Structure formats: C-alpha cells, structure tokens
Amino acid sequence: MxxxxxxxxxxxxxxxxxxxxAxxxxxxxxxxxxxRAxxxxxxxxxxFGSKEKLFSLVLADELARIAAAVPLEMITSAGIGEFAGACFDYHVQHPELVRLLHWEALEFTERRVPDEDVRREHYQQKVAALAAAQRSGTLAAEPAAADAVFMILALCAWWVAVPQVARMIAGTPHPGAPEMAARRAAVALAAERMVVAPSPR
Structure with missing residues (x-):
C-alpha cells in the first residue's frame, strides 16, 4: 500500500x-x-528537516488559521468590536496558538524568529487596515494604528494566555458559558472604546 x-x-x-x-x-x-502521531x-x-523548522512551520500554520477565521475585512465590515470578539472566540477554542507564541517569545527574545519577514508582513497588513479605517474617519486617529493593533490582540488573547490570573481576578476557576460571553462582550466593548471615533454632536 x-x-x-x-x-x-x-x-x-x-x-x-x-x-x-505543552x-x-x-x-x-x-x-x-x-x-503522539x-x-x-x-x-x-x-x-521537516529539524525540530526548529517544524516549530516555525506549525506556528505559521496556526497564525494562518486565525487569519482565515478572523479576516481583516471584519474591521470595516463588522466593526472593530466584532473583530475583537471573534479573535477572543478563536483563542478560547484554540488555546495552543497563545501558548506557542509564549514559547516562541522565550526562545527568541533577543533574536529574529526564523520567518520574521513573513510574519512582519502579516502584522503590518493588520496595521495598514486599521490605519486606513482611521484615515477614512471610521476609527479614531489615536492611538496610533500599530499601538491599537497590539493592544487589541492582547485584549483578545490575555484571558486565555494567563488563566491563573483570570481566575484570581474574576473569581471563576471554571467559567461557564455566561462568564465567557461576558468576557467576550467586555473585550469587544474595550476594543470599540479604544479606537471607535466618537459620534459628532
């Protein structure tokens, strides 16, 4: 066969x-x-050639999956709050991505990651999309687009990234559907308040 x-x-x-x-x-x-396989x-x-190349490949695959699941077009089509909420949902369903990024940070704090140029382009597309929305007046001009993207990504992932801190702050060691829905809503609201332009009076 x-x-x-x-x-x-x-x-x-x-x-x-x-x-x-893990x-x-x-x-x-x-x-x-x-x-395991x-x-x-x-x-x-x-x-794959080596363990290092395999690590880079699986992380690139995971980043491609979230990019496909939460496309940049959502920033303008559904709004920044729904974009942030969808990112939150993805991380809750796929906590491996945040953990891989944490391990990468420990390994590559002072040196370039193997596919840094490709990854930079991936993130710069997000920055460019948000900057375009700022120029059109859809989003507020401040904070700067790069800062806003970084903070929104942090908002979306941090509940999953540090569940022990979430447990201590929120007091819910085993959050159920209502608690997770409330967290999602808070992430979406915070993202909106951070960058949505105020309505003219």
Missing part, C-alpha cells in the same frame, strides 16, 4: 502543535512528537 505523505505530514504537525504548546521548543523531543521519528527529519 502506498504511503500517504500528506496524511503523515498532517498527523505529525497536529502532534507537534500539542507537544510544542513543553515549548527546547522542552519538546522529536521522539514525543513521533510517538504514531509515526517513525525519521519521517520528521525527512519532511
């Missing part, structure tokens, strides 16, 4: 996401990824 290369790659990347999210780049072992570890080297 022919070996299904694409299926093998998919299984290895899914296993890598979980392993890297233990980071330095803490993850190739053997652990292979064991049920595939010989040599195929990781054959397909």
């Amino acid at each position: 022919a070996w299904n290369t694409e299926e093998t790659r998919r299984r290895l990347k899914e296993a890598a996401v979980r392993e890297f999210a 233990t980071g780049l330095s803490g993850t072992r190739i053997e652990s990824i292979a064991a 049920g595939i010989n570890k040599e195929r990781i080297y054959n397909y």
